[in-house]
Amino acid sequence: MHITLEQRYIICTLKKEGYTQAKIAYETGKSKSVVSRELQRNRNTLTGEYDASVAQKKYEARKAGIPKKQHFTSSIKNFVEEKLSLDYSPEQISGRAKIEMIKCVSPERIYQYIWADKKAGGELYKKTQTQRA
Helix, strand or coil: CCCCCHHHHHHHHHHHHCCHHHHHHHHHHCCCCHHHHHHHCCCCCCCECCCHEEEHHHHHHHCCCCCCCCCCCHHHHHHHHHHHHHCCCHHHHHHHHCCCCCCCCCCHHEEEHHHHHHHHCCCCCHCCCCCCC
C-alpha cells in the first residue's frame, strides 16, 4: 500500500545504516516487496541513492498524473440524456464527449445511470439499443 513520508525517512535512515530490506520491512510494517519496490522506483537517478525527500517528490509527481474521478454532474446528465434521445449508445456518448473535449463519465457509469433510472420508473432504457427486461 502507500508509504507515508515518515516511513520514507525511516527507510532512508535504515538503508544508510546498512539494514537489510527484510529488516527495513519489519521496522516500517511493510512487506519486503513494497520496500524493494520503493527503493527501486524512488531512488535518486543521479546518485543511485535512496533519499526520502526525492522519493516523496517522485511519488507526488506520479500521483498528480492520475486523472481524477469524474462525478456525474447535472451538465453531464443533460449531455447523456441529449445523446440518448439521438439514439447514441453509452459507448458512443463517451466517445463523442472525448472528441468534443467535454468531461464525461465512462460508458459503464452511463449504463448504471440508465438502469437506475429504469428502476425509478424512468424510460431512458427504452432509448438504448439493448433493452433489458
